[in-house]
Amino acid sequence: MCKFVLEITAILLSASSIGISQQVPAPQSGALAPDKPIVALAPAPARITLDVLVKNKHGTPAGDLEPFDLSLLDNGKPAKILNFRRTDGTKGNQFDPPEQLILVLDVVNLPYEAISRQRLELERFLRQDGGNLPIPTSVFLFNNHGLQVQPVPSRDGNAMAAALDQAKGTIRARDITGGVYSLAEQFQDSFKTVNGIAENMVRRPGRKLIVWIGPGWPLLTERYFIQTNESKQSYFNQLASLTRKLREARISFYSVAPIVGATPVLWQGYRKPVLEARKMEIGYFALQVLAEHSGGFAHDPDNDLVEQINDCLKDVGTYYTITFAAPLAAQPNEYHDLKVQVKTADMTVRTSSGYYNQP
Numbered sequence: 001m002c003k004f005v006l007e008i009t010a011i012l013l014s015a016s017s018i019g020i021s022q023q024v025p026a027p028q029s030g031a032l033a034p035d036k037p038i039v040a041l042a043p044a045p046a047r048i049t050l051d052v053l054v055k056n057k058h059g060t061p062a063g064d065l066e067p068f069d070l071s072l073l074d075n076g077k078p079a080k081i082l083n084f085r086r087t088d089g090t091k092g093n094q095f096d097p098p099e100q101l102i103l104v105l106d107v108v109n110l111p112y113e114a115i116s117r118q119r120l121e122l123e124r125f126l127r128q129d130g131g132n133l134p135i136p137t138s139v140f141l142f143n144n145h146g147l148q149v150q151p152v153p154s155r156d157g158n159a160m161a162a163a164l165d166q167a168k169g170t171i172r173a174r175d176i177t178g179g180v181y182s183l184a185e186q187f188q189d190s191f192k193t194v195n196g197i198a199e200n201m202v203r204r205p206g207r208k209l210i211v212w213i214g215p216g217w218p219l220l221t222e223r224y225f226i227q228t229n230e231s232k233q234s235y236f237n238q239l240a241s242l243t244r245k246l247r248e249a250r251i252s253f254y255s256v257a258p259i260v261g262a263t264p265v266l267w268q269g270y271r272k273p274v275l276e277a278r279k280m281e282i283g284y285f286a287l288q289v290l291a292e293h294s295g296g297f298a299h300d301p302d303n304d305l306v307e308q309i310n311d312c313l314k315d316v317g318t319y320y321t322i323t324f325a326a327p328l329a330a331q332p333n334e335y336h337d338l339k340v341q342v343k344t345a346d347m348t349v350r351t352s353s354g355y356y357n358q359p
Contacts (some may be wrong), residue, residue, distance in 0.1 A: 045325040046358070047082070050338070050351045051207045052320045053295065057346035061317030063088070065342070072324055073339040083323040089207065089316050090135060092109055096206040097208045099316050100153055101137040103309070104197075106214030108142055108186060114258050118213055121305035123161040128306065131158030135316055139164055140197075147193050183218040184225070190217035191238075191285060198245035207250045207319060211312050213305065215257040216287030219266050229278065236277035239284055240333040240356035243293065247352050252296040253317070256308035259301045267298075273354055275335045293353045307320070315350075329357035 052070070054062045067084040069341070089099035105122055107115050122139070136153035139160055148167070154160060201208055227235070267286035273293070274284045283289070288298035296315075299308045326336070333356045340349045 003230055017115065027334050045328060046273065047323055048247070048326050048355060049083075049250075049321060049323045050247070050340070051252070051295065052322060052340050052349060052351040053252075053315055054320065054342055055348050055350075059314065060098065061089075061319065062344075062347060063318030065320065065344075067177045068144045069343050070320065070322065071341045071343075072339065073337075074306075074324070074327065075336050076339075081324055082324045085321040086318060087207075087321065088318050092206065096321075097136075098206070099135050099319075100204075100206060100208045101133070101135050101313070101316075102140060102197075102208055102210045102216075103137065104142055104210060104212045106142045106143060106190075106212060108189060108214075109217050110258075111260055114260060116135070117303075118258060118305060119164065122213065123164055125309050126157035126161040126164070127304045128157070131156060131161070133157045134313065141167060142190075142193055144176040147196065151344045157326075180224045183220060185221070187217045187220055187282065187285075190287075192243075194290070195242055195245065198242065198249045198251060201249040202245060204249075207252070209252050209254060209312060211254045211256055211289055211309055213256055213290075214287075215260060215301070216255065217268065217285075219270075219286055220282040223267060225282070227281070231355040232280040233277040233286075235282065236274065236280040236333060239274070239280070242285075243290075243352075243356060245296050246290070247355065251294060252350075253287070253291040253294045256305060257299070257300040257301045258303050258305070273335055273337070277333075279325055294353045297350075326355070326357050329359045334358075336341065 054065060056062045063086070065086070067081065070081065070084070072079045085093075085095060087093050087096050092098040101124075103122065105118065107118075110118060125339075126133070126137075126139075129259055133152045136155055137157070137160065138150045138153045140150065141148040141164075150160065150163070197210070267283060267288040270281065270283035271292060272285055272288050274280050291298045296312070299311060302308055322340070335354055336357050337354045338352060340351050342349055
């Protein structure tokens with residue numbers, strides 16, 4: 001039977017808290033002859049790898065594309081695809097294991113009255129089809145004690161549902177009586193959890209679908225949270241770092257949530273990527289924004305959690321992995337828009353929407 005263990009998430013670090021210094025040794029006497037010129041080598045461009053999902057007009061993953069069927073635009077300019085690989089996500093291949101599904105039950109940002117219902121809905125999903133899950137699956141619990149993880153993915157939904165039922169005593173919502181201070185704490189803890197998951201998953205091969213169950217964290221748009229230029233720069237650097245980690249960990253985020261009151265949909269105002277620090281706001285960290293930019297999607301709120309997760313699982317199937325060389329950046333965190341195009345008509349493409357390039 002599956003057991004959950006406590007895992008400590010990574011600590012949130014501001015950009016100014018990390019410094020790297022390097023001492024360059026002085027040249028030794030006679031190391032270079034006076035008549036020999038010193039050749040400066042140009043920096044090698046970084047290579048970026050993308051997992052690309054292509055769906056046909058029927059909404060199912062297209063599994064018969066060849067390298068010449070795909071083209072890539074980086075900031076609107078053609079980029080050469082250096083490597084191309086096709087993978088059956090349900091079976092895997094010699095390079096990648098089958099796709100992995102990670103279900104994160106977020107009770108920190110869920111209203112208390114919705115927690116029990118969402119837990120029961122999650123158990124119903126795990127037990128459907130006799131408990132036979134299509135791909136290896138893990139369940140993570142995010143509560144006021146931190147992140148509890150299932151260490152080994154499994155296809156045995158019945159065993160995971162039983163373990164989730166036994167863990168219900170640890171599923172507690174956060175005390176929200178702290179007002180604005182509680183909102184700030186919710187955001188910080190949520191960010192650290194997402195950042196910690198990305199850092200952990202970068203060590204695991206293959207593509208991962210992370211379905212986050214919950215409406216997301218506070219966007220701190222209230223007038224109490226006025227940001228300084230220094231804090232905007234720090235958040236901008238952390239956003240660039242987080243999106244890089246998600247891409248390198250090969251994570252596609254999916255947001256599913258119940259209908260909870262008449263909560264305003266604030267995140268839609270942050271769908272376009274932020275290009276510079278002075279325009280940075282907490283809203284660009286929104287769960288739904290991360291989902292859309294990582295190659296997943298944000299599902300419309302619905303009280304049928306099973307249907308929502310099954311809709312996310314329609315993305316499981318054949319996908320393509322491509323690699324290209326990023327152009328040299330002129331400044332730190334230089335945003336590059338990405339578009340993968342398919343020659344065949346009536347096909348849609350989802351992948352990382354862009355990346356922050358570094359000099």
